[in-house]
Amino acid sequence: MDLARAERLFQDGLLGRSRDILDRVRGNAREDAAAMFEIYRNAYRSRLAESLGVDFSGLKALMGGQAFDRMARAYIAKHPSRHRSIRWAGRDLAGFLAAEVPHRDDPWLADMARFDWALAFAFDAPDAPTAALADLAGVPPEFWGSVRLRFHPTLDSFRITTPVDEARPRLLANPGAALDRAARCERALMVWRIGHDVKFRATDLPEHQAMQAMQDGATFGDMCELVARALDQEAGPLRAAQILQGWLEWGIVAAVEHDGPGSAV
Amino acid sequence: MAERPSASDVTSLGFGLGLRPQHYPAILNGAPEIAGAVDWFEILSENYMVDGGRPLATLMAVRERYPIVMHGVSLSIGSTDALDMDYLARLKHLAARVEPAIISDHLCWTGVAGINMHDLLPLPLTEEALAHVSARVDRVQSFLGRAIALENASTYVTFAQDAMPEWEFLAEVARRSGCKLLLDVNNVHVSAFNHDFPATDYIDAIPREAVAYIHLAGHEHNRTYIIDTHDHPVAPDVWRLYGHAIRRLGAVATMIERDDKIPPLEELTAELAHARAVAAAALERTAQVA
Numbered sequence: 001m002d003l004a005r006a007e008r009l010f011q012d013g014l015l016g017r018s019r020d021i022l023d024r025v026r027g028n029a030r031e032d033a034a035a036m037f038e039i040y041r042n043a044y045r046s047r048l049a050e051s052l053g054v055d056f057s058g059l060k061a062l063m064g065g066q067a068f069d070r071m072a073r074a075y076i077a078k079h080p081s082r083h084r085s086i087r088w089a090g091r092d093l094a095g096f097l098a099a100e101v102p103h104r105d106d107p108w109l110a111d112m113a114r115f116d117w118a119l120a121f122a123f124d125a126p127d128a129p130t131a132a133l134a135d136l137a138g139v140p141p142e143f144w145g146s147v148r149l150r151f152h153p154t155l156d157s158f159r160i161t162t163p164v165d166e167a168r169p170r171l172l173a174n175p176g177a178a179l180d181r182a183a184r185c186e187r188a189l190m191v192w193r194i195g196h197d198v199k200f201r202a203t204d205l206p207e208h209q210a211m212q213a214m215q216d217g218a219t220f221g222d223m224c225e226l227v228a229r230a231l232d233q234e235a236g237p238l239r240a241a242q243i244l245q246g247w248l249e250w251g252i253v254a255a256v257e258h259d260g261p262g263s264a265v
Numbered sequence: 266m267a268e269r270p271s272a273s274d275v276t277s278l279g280f281g282l283g284l285r286p287q288h289y290p291a292i293l294n295g296a297p298e299i300a301g302a303v304d305w306f307e308i309l310s311e312n313y314m315v316d317g318g319r320p321l322a323t324l325m326a327v328r329e330r331y332p333i334v335m336h337g338v339s340l341s342i343g344s345t346d347a348l349d350m351d352y353l354a355r356l357k358h359l360a361a362r363v364e365p366a367i368i369s370d371h372l373c374w375t376g377v378a379g380i381n382m383h384d385l386l387p388l389p390l391t392e393e394a395l396a397h398v399s400a401r402v403d404r405v406q407s408f409l410g411r412a413i414a415l416e417n418a419s420t421y422v423t424f425a426q427d428a429m430p431e432w433e434f435l436a437e438v439a440r441r442s443g444c445k446l447l448l449d450v451n452n453v454h455v456s457a458f459n460h461d462f463p464a465t466d467y468i469d470a471i472p473r474e475a476v477a478y479i480h481l482a483g484h485e486h487n488r489t490y491i492i493d494t495h496d497h498p499v500a501p502d503v504w505r506l507y508g509h510a511i512r513r514l515g516a517v518a519t520m521i522e523r524d525d526k527i528p529p530l531e532e533l534t535a536e537l538a539h540a541r542a543v544a545a546a547a548l549e550r551t552a553q554v555a
Contacts, residue, residue, distance in 0.1 A: 001426060003397055004345040006389045007377045014382055025422040029461050030489035036459070039421040039492060044382055051383075080380045084339040084352045085311040089383070127317035153316075196319040 013037060014044050015080060048076045051086045056093065056116040058164065061171035062108060062179075071103065090117065108167075108181060111160045115168060115200075118156040118191035122198045125154040130194070130251040136244065143260030145221030149214050149247070150255040154193040157203075157211050165189055165202050194251045201250065206230035207243050220244065278332060278366055278478065278518035279304030280537050285523070288530045289323050292330075302534040303331070305366065307520055310337040313363075314355045328363055334478065334520075335365040336447075339381065340405065342415065343374035343388045343398050353408050360409065367477050369414035369447045372398070372435055389424035390434045395441075402442035414477040415439075416447035417467075419455040419484075419493030431456065432470040445477035448517075450507045451499065455484050455491045468510045478518040481507060481540060496525035498536060504543055511547035519544060 001009075001024060013021035027036040049072040053060045060068040075096050081089040094117055097103040098110035130152060139147055163185045170177045188208030191200045203211075209230065210223045218226070220240070227243070228236025247253050257263050284292070284306040292299060292306075306327060313324050327333070339352060360368060373385040388394045406412055417435055429437075439446055448471060457464035483497025499507075499521065511517065521536050 001389070003343075003389060003391070003394050004377070006424065006426075007343075007345055007374055007386075010386060011377055011380065011382060014384075015380075024425050026425055027422060028459055028490065033422060036421045036490060039490065040384065040386070044384055047383055081383060082379050083381060084349060085314065086381075086383045087311075122318075124315035124318035124320055154318075193318065196322065 014041055016041075016077070045073055045076060048081065048086065048089055049073055052076075052090050052093065055087065055090050055120050056113055058116045058119075058168040058171060059093075059109065059112045061175045062112050062164075062167070064175075071097075074100075087120075090120075093117070106181075107184075108162045108164065111162045112164045112168065114158055115160070115164050115189060115191070118158065118189070119198055119200070121156055122154040122191050122193040125193065128153050128254045131248060131253040131256050133245065133248045135256040136248060138262060139256065139258050140260045143258045145219060145224075146259035147220035147244075148217065148257045149253050150257065151211075151215055152192050152252050152254045154198075155190060155252050156192070157188060157190040157208060157215075159188045159205070159208060161185060165200060190252065192250075192252045199250070206239070210240065210243055211247075278334075280541055281305035281307055281334065281478075281518065281520035282533055282537060283336075283520065283522050283524070284308045284324070284327060284333075285527050286320075286323075287527045288533075289327075291530045293323070293326055296530065298531040298534050302537060305332040305334060305518075305520075307334040307336050307522070308363075310335045310356060310359060310368075311339055314352075314359055324363065332366045333363050334367045334369065335360060335363060336416075337368070337370040338383075338385065339375060340370035340413075341373070341375040341381075342370060342401050342405070343372065343386075343394065344377055345374075345397070346377050346379065348401060348404060350408075353405065357409055360411075367414050367445070367447075368409065368411065369416055369445075369477070371418045372415045372431075372438070373418045385418040387418070387420040387422060387424070388434075390427040390429050390431060391424075392428060395429075395434055395437055399438050399441035402438060402444045406442065406444065412443060412445050414445035414447040416449050416480065417452050417456070418449075419452040419459075419491075421459055421490065421492075423460055430462070430466075430470075432467045436470060436472050436475070439472060439475040444475075446471060446475045447478055447480060448476050448510065448514075449480035449482070449522075450510055451480065451482040451484055451495075451503045452493055454500070454503050454506050455493045458491045464506050465509055468506065468513060471514070473514045476514055476517050478520065479507070479510065480520060480522045481536075482522040482524075494525065495522055498532075499540075504539070507540070508543050508547040511544045512551050515551070516544065516548060 009021040012018040022033050025033045027033045049069050052072045075093055079092045083089055094110050094113040097113050103109050161184055163183055167179050188203045189200055190203060206227055210227055213226055214223055224237045224240040227240040231239055282303050313320055371385045376382045453464050453467045481499045482495045483499055485492045485494045519540050521533055
């Protein structure tokens with residue numbers, strides 16, 4: 001048996017796809033090959049489940065330890081890790097929960113996983129400076145419409161339909177905390193980091209849509225129109241300016257760029 | 266700025282600990298229990314192969330005070346998948362920042378067909394695997410521009426086709442590639458029990474000039490097998506084997522590796538002080554015999 005085949009059979013054995021490896025490995029004087037190989041199988045599943053429990057602490061508190069462990073093992077079976085660091089092994093978990101029966105019937109699960117993942121991502125995403133209101137004040141008025149934003153690289157923004165942002169701190173403080181699991185909401189969360197501290201904030205959907213548009217390269221002029229369509233024509237520009245001011249105050253903008261002289265571009 | 270602690274002379278590294286987040290405040294605040302007790306820290310490389318945030322900033326602050334050894338788990342030197350050049354580029358980038366005294370990983374493979382099992386899996390001890398690993402170590406060292414150290418992992422099965430004992434395999438990889446060895450004395454003890462060979466045979470066959478440093482750790486004894494858990498204090502049998510290793514190898518940099526159930530720092534520094542005492546006694550005995 002060449003090395004490539006030996007490794008393939010060993011891995012297939014760990015993944016439960018084949019038992020052929022058991023004819024090719026040995027145990028010891030006290031335990032047979034199957035019993036000793038089981039040590040590797042257990043270690044594989046429990047290590048990944050444990051790591052997911054750390055990265056998805058809100059979800060684990062929401063589901064309870066045993067249900068989380070069962071779910072984690074099902075996820076691992078469907079999504080073996082393809083990442084060099086175990087820290088990324090949960091990248092597909094929110095999508096798994098949103099798609100798979102029975103988890104997809106409970107929208108809390110995918111929302112909480114998405115929230116946990118954003119917090120973990122922001123923790124060690126790239127460092128970057130933050131722009132300040134003064135950077136916006138320096139834009140010549142005639143170029144305001146051309147303002148574009150480079151957002152902080154730690155920023156993640158996503159919609160939720162369950163109030164996981166309110167529930168997560170309560171659950172972590174008290175895993176048995178009673179929740180109204182019938183509660184629903186229509187909002188978005190933004191998660192980012194200032195210095196070493198991870199922050200999050202709830203936003204309404206017009207603001208979330210405005211952020212998505214600006215992340216895709218829209219200008220402040222485009223954003224004003226977008227917000228105006230979502231609200232009413234008169235309130236739009238004022239609301240857009242308030243949103244922009246908030247983003248700068250919270251530290252989620254890395255740079256303000258525009259078509260005029262002195263732009264950061 | 267004060268000069269960074271020298272990391273060029275590996276033999277003078279002394280006695281170290283694994284750097285764990287639970288101990289960051291004590292280390293950075295210069296807690297009394299580490300003053301003079303810890304000479305260097307080993308990091309788990311992958312935990313710091315990130316783009317920013319608190320882990321990297323903390324590591325660089327620790328590096329200003331202590332030599333650092335980088336220890337990885339994802340090199341997968343024995344895998345028949347292609348070497349992950351993106352991983353190696355990140356490892357090299359981290360090494361450029363940290364200026365580690367040593368870069369180490371394991372004699373193992375962690376997955377094939379693009380999958381990572383996140384475990385240190387055993388290799389068939391064959392001439393084919395020996396040639397494969399030696400050639401890959403050579404490529405990794407060329408890319409990094411320095412020698413790496415390979416650690417003996419604990420194993421629970423052996424392959425029916427094994428053609429040599431692991432110590433012979435490891436020594437030959439070192440001879441062919443010029444790599445260094447990270448001798449984990451606990452892992453030797455675990456594998457020796459699991460595969461019914463004398464642990465001293467392993468220690469005695471290791472080329473002493475190749476050993477860069479030693480790991481000491483705890484394990485879980487399950488009567489018919491031992492699992493390398495790294496979540497217990499070092500066991501008495503392992504202390505005895507460590508003394509044997511020092512008598513044979515001479516003064517070698519040594520560290521306590523605790524990966525789980527991390528105790529307060531003073532518990533680990535006490536264990537490290539015991540390692541110093543065991544090593545000193547072993548060296549004294551060697552001198553008396555000489």
